[in-house]
């Protein structure tokens with residue numbers, strides 16, 4: 001693979017940045033990767049495990065002379081980081097991010113970027129419940145989608161170069177506008193996470209109240225909820241605070257449907273329950289027929305044509 005960006009700077013050395021580092025090395029698409037994390041402990045770990053060619057003492061130092069800067073911090077910290085680096089960015093450089101929310105990140109970052117710098121937000125749809133510099137691995141992005149969110153007037157060459165970069169890291173790329181992205185992700189990722197957090201909280205309360213063995217005998221479905229509910233608290237606090245509108249819209253619909261099912265159970269309306277479950281079963285079967293086996297460990301990865 002040939003070099004796509006001479007110098008890449010990764011700001012925030014957690015799961016996503018450390019996975020990017022491993023995937024960049026595997027693909028050989030950068031000559032030098034610099035890194036910065038706010039906490040001295042994270043920087044020390046990064047140096048100890050050889051994450052990045054050079055770990056810097058400030059975000060500005062890491063970004064000086066970089067051709068691609070990727071903001072890999074929690075969504076609520078993106079604006080502050082952009083303010084720290086704005087003055088040192090070289091003309092022609094591309095600034096991107098990996099935030100799980102797009103509209104709020106764009107509003108927070110764009111005002112700090114100087115003229116002549118390309119801003120191309122992105123979101124790799126890949127992750128785990130783990131966080132921190134030790135949690136990354138090169139395969140994280142393999143056959144996953146990475147959504148690219150070009151801005152009005154974005155330079156096409158800069159957008160296509162970033163797409164080529166993510167493809168080299170193993171992803172398939174697609175373009176989407178920020179508002180649509182935030183609504184889609186509220187359905188497929190943000191609301192499900194909130195529901196998992198709630199379900200695990202409820203089970204834990206119940207355990208305390210009844211001293212029953214809810215957790216000990218939890219079935220596979222519930223265990224999947226506990227995996228999701230173990231995700232990083234800072235990251236998810238920021239996701240909900242920054243994708244309020246779309247998440248509340250989806251949760252409103254979810255609550256309405258839940259109330260309708262609750263009522264059907266109370267009134268013994270079996271027809272309603274049966275019709276509802278028939279519809280959801282057809283949705284899952286549709287997913288499988290479309291080539292996505294939801295039992296497979298790689299569910300969610302893009303199938304080869």
Ligand SMILES: NC(=O)c1ccc[n+]([C@@H]2O[C@H](COP(=O)([O-])OP(=O)(O)OC[C@H]3O[C@@H](n4cnc5c(N)ncnc54)[C@H](O)[C@@H]3O)[C@@H](O)[C@H]2O)c1
Pocket residue numbers: 011012013014015016017036037038039042072073074075077080081098099100101123124125126127128129130131132133232235239
């Ligand atoms: N974890 C996932 O599943 C996933 C998937 C796709 C996208 N994302 C997005 O990627 C971003 C990073 O997530 P992650 O899972 O790698 O998180 P993480 O917690 O593993 O890493 C975040 C890193 O950012 C550092 N940091 C926090 N504030 C900072 C600041 N102001 N300046 C410099 N460094 C700072 C932290 O010390 C930490 O090292 C988030 O915006 C998240 O929404 C996460």
Ligand SMILES: O=C(O)C(=O)C[C@]1(C(=O)O)C=C[C@@H](O)C=C1
Pocket residue numbers: 099100124125126127128129188189190228
């Ligand atoms: O697999 C997981 O653990 C994830 O939650 C990953 C997941 C998702 O919801 O699919 C989480 C947040 C992201 O922004 C993208 C991916």
